[in-house]
Amino acid sequence: MATDLRTLRDSEWDNWYGKLERAFGGVAEAPEERGLYRELTALDRSLGVWDGAECVGTAGAFPFRVSVPGGAFVAAAGVTMVSVAATHRRRGILTGMMRRQLDDVRGWGEPLAVLTASEPAIYGRFGYGIGTRKATVRIESQRVRVEAPAEADRVRLRYVEVAEAAERCESVYLRTVGTRPGMLARLPGWERLPLLDPERDRGGASPLQCVVAELGGETVGFARFHVKPESAHGVDCSTVLVREVTAVEPAAYAALWRFLCGIDLTEIVECGNLPVDDPLFSLVSDIRRCDVRVRDSMHVRLVDVGQALEARTYLTPVDVVFEVADAFCPWNEGRWRLAGDAKGGASCKRTEEPADLALSVRELGAAYLGDASLLELAGAGRVRELRPGALAEASVAFGSAVAPWLPHGF
Numbered sequence: 001m002a003t004d005l006r007t008l009r010d011s012e013w014d015n016w017y018g019k020l021e022r023a024f025g026g027v028a029e030a031p032e033e034r035g036l037y038r039e040l041t042a043l044d045r046s047l048g049v050w051d052g053a054e055c056v057g058t059a060g061a062f063p064f065r066v067s068v069p070g071g072a073f074v075a076a077a078g079v080t081m082v083s084v085a086a087t088h089r090r091r092g093i094l095t096g097m098m099r100r101q102l103d104d105v106r107g108w109g110e111p112l113a114v115l116t117a118s119e120p121a122i123y124g125r126f127g128y129g130i131g132t133r134k135a136t137v138r139i140e141s142q143r144v145r146v147e148a149p150a151e152a153d154r155v156r157l158r159y160v161e162v163a164e165a166a167e168r169c170e171s172v173y174l175r176t177v178g179t180r181p182g183m184l185a186r187l188p189g190w191e192r193l194p195l196l197d198p199e200r201d202r203g204g205a206s207p208l209q210c211v212v213a214e215l216g217g218e219t220v221g222f223a224r225f226h227v228k229p230e231s232a233h234g235v236d237c238s239t240v241l242v243r244e245v246t247a248v249e250p251a252a253y254a255a256l257w258r259f260l261c262g263i264d265l266t267e268i269v270e271c272g273n274l275p276v277d278d279p280l281f282s283l284v285s286d287i288r289r290c291d292v293r294v295r296d297s298m299h300v301r302l303v304d305v306g307q308a309l310e311a312r313t314y315l316t317p318v319d320v321v322f323e324v325a326d327a328f329c330p331w332n333e334g335r336w337r338l339a340g341d342a343k344g345g346a347s348c349k350r351t352e353e354p355a356d357l358a359l360s361v362r363e364l365g366a367a368y369l370g371d372a373s374l375l376e377l378a379g380a381g382r383v384r385e386l387r388p389g390a391l392a393e394a395s396v397a398f399g400s401a402v403a404p405w406l407p408h409g410f
């Protein structure tokens with residue numbers, strides 16, 4: 001039976017979102033979480049697929065701006081809430097939604113689309129590359145010291161109720177937005193996301209706790225975390241589950257991690273989302289007792305290759321011609337000459353000149369924010385060097401001084 005793909009209507013949201021929840025297992029989100037996503041949904045940027053009266057496909061796109069190397073914020077569709085009913089899977093419904101969505105994103109004039117994937121294998125076929133990664137860490141905190149600089153002793157730490165500290169924490173967070181490529185400019189309403197704390201999602205851990213860090217009377221950092229009480233044979237061995245540590249002063253950052261690793265009756269500290277070059281890894285006395293794993297985080301798609309490549313700066317001078325393959329968005333296909341450096345901006349225009357490097361739009365997405373290097377991708381056979389020297393030149397230029405990072409999901 002033919003299905004109908006169209007923009008979501010206000011009256012359909014509840015049913016539509018329920019079908020999304022079902023595709024993720026069918027456990028309804030807590031009312032406060034559902035309510036927030038109801039407010040954040042951009043209806044005119046959301047799609048539903050209908051089989052008669054039944055909703056069988058969902059997809060949304062938040063109107064984000066993403067920080068890129070050089071500090072600019074680039075308009076990006078934040079692809080989200082993607083699902084297809086299990087009764088209708090593998091018959092092209094996702095492909096239809098991705099087709100319509102990328103055409104829409106192009107029409108909205110947004111050079112990028114970004115997403116976090118439930119499974120990394122889904123989106124490569126639509127031109128997404130893994131543009132940021134994240135580190136997860138599990139610290140044996142009884143065996144690991146946090147070797148904080150002396151300045152950390154001047155930092156004052158205080159417990160504050162999460163809600164009471166929310167505004168202060170948000171202003172610290174806002175000072176960090178844009179310090180790494182991959183961060184999202186804050187849109188109204190999103191400041192509520194880190195405060196969500198549904199009891200059913202705690203898995204036996206405490207309600208969210210907050211400690212703020214002050215230096216010279218000013219709030220310069222905060223940590224939000226849960227403690228999960230555990231004991232074995234009468235010995236307490238609880239786990240600290242870190243949701244977020246943010247600071248604008250290195251001393252405060254170190255003081256907060258020293259605090260988290262020193263809470264009485266706890267033995268493990270876990271954090272699920274850190275930049276891969278997080279300073280924490282240089283603060284700990286024994287990195288081997290910190291189980292660090294790296295995962296994909298934000299997947300990036302260049303919807304308009306020329307605009308996207310012009311929007312960032314390049315670590316070192318670069319002048320290369322790319323031969324770009326993009327079967328799903330053929331308007332990007334062909335040769336582009338990119339010339340730019342760290343300060344003067346960049347130009348990326350169509351050219352008839354011979355190509356120096358051949359790759360697909362997926363590799364450009366992986367390298368765009370400075371995460372994967374073009375050399376690394378060439379090692380996997382995914383970038384071909386056609387002019388000797390072009391690969392090293394472009395690879396260094398595409399780098400970022402700090403690893404790109406997405407601080408929160410969407």
Ligand SMILES: CC(=O)SCCNC(=O)CCNC(=O)[C@H](O)C(C)(C)COP(=O)(O)OP(=O)(O)OC[C@H]1O[C@@H](n2cnc3c(N)ncnc32)[C@H](O)[C@@H]1OP(=O)(O)O
Binds near residue numbers: 080084115117118121
């Ligand atoms: C940004 C986000 O929201 S991520 C969340 C994604 N949603 C989920 O994971 C919820 C549960 N899963 C689902 O809802 C669905 O299985 C989806 C959305 C992942 C796929 O929807 P479908 O309509 O079945 O995909 P569709 O039929 O268009 O598949 C297109 C191609 O992708 C492949 N594909 C689809 N899903 C997957 C997957 N999970 N892993 C690997 N390949 C996949 C298909 O095999 C097909 O390949 P082909 O073109 O070579 O034949």
